[in-house]
Amino acid sequence: MKAMIEVENLTKYYGPVLAVDRISFTVPEGKIVGFLGPNGAGKSTTLKILTCYLSASDGRASVAGYNVFSQSLEVRRRIGYLPENVPLYPDMKVKDYLKFRAELKNIPAKQRKITVEQAADRCWLRSPTNMMERRIDQLSKGYRQRVGLADAIMHEPAVLVLDEPTIGLDPTQIRETRHLIQELGQQHTIILSSHILPEVEQTCSEIIIIAGGKIIANGTPASLRDQVTTGRLVLEVRGAETAAMVKSLAAVNGVKKVDVAAEGQWARLAVTPAAGQDPRTELFKAVAGAGWQLREIRRESGSLEDFFVQVTAQQQLREKTAVA
Ligand SMILES: Nc1ncnc2c1ncn2[C@@H]1O[C@H](COP(=O)(O)OP(=O)(O)OP(=O)(O)O)[C@@H](O)[C@H]1O
């Protein structure tokens, strides 16, 4: 599959502040990729660099095969960008604003009317309620966001870059925007940012988790869920009193703690390894050596949500220490 976005060791300093720290990723053509991270993670900074609104301090980035730094005109032509704060002219009518944007995007005069109408239709600006004659400062946040989206898709860009597309929207609007993004995803490659895990999980085929300017994890929602473990090992054992087995396994090299997860014919024991240790082989030997039976030994899986909460907490901790 062709890569539509390629980022390699991208780095951005704002003065002394390291906002993006050598990140690398690719977005294949036709995918919807979610950039997920807490506030201050570096999402907007990365997206601004991809859309040529900001220069990088180091690294490389390309969109549709064009270099973001040396071929910015070509890149801009192929990108539709919904920025964090959509810069709208408050006293313009929606229709006039979109026409003005069409002109800026070099859409020929003859085609402007139909182009604007089509984009407006796709973002529900003409029906069920026609908003085209409204002044922009009289629109709700959700409708402003739709105007921003209509602007972003108007020139049929290959790539859409959407910075927090659903922020500030009510639940109905969030659902509608999510559907719109999925629909747009059939014709465009999309990278969107969010700090809401369920939203990214529902909309995106791939997720890149970023915190403190670094990529912490990436993959499909399912593969990320597989990667997330609690750090504990779960064993199912039988052959002695549970307490005796706990005592014996707790004495194994590399084991910090053993908890009973479930009793019964088979005891399910949750083993917390000592830092940096993987005592699975030793645990197996201990069970076999005692003449007990072992029917399962596996890493305990965690929830993606817990993982994301941890990532967020770690970044906040880093920010605190950086300030202190
Ligand atoms: N113009 C700027 N000057 C100095 N520092 C900045 C500037 N813009 C962003 N930063 C810092 O860079 C880091 C990353 O910011 P960025 O806006 O990219 O984060 P974000 O992931 O988009 O966060 P949010 O979810 O709040 O939008 C933060 O520490 C922020 O304070």
Ligand SMILES: [Mg+2]
């Ligand atoms: Mg941001």
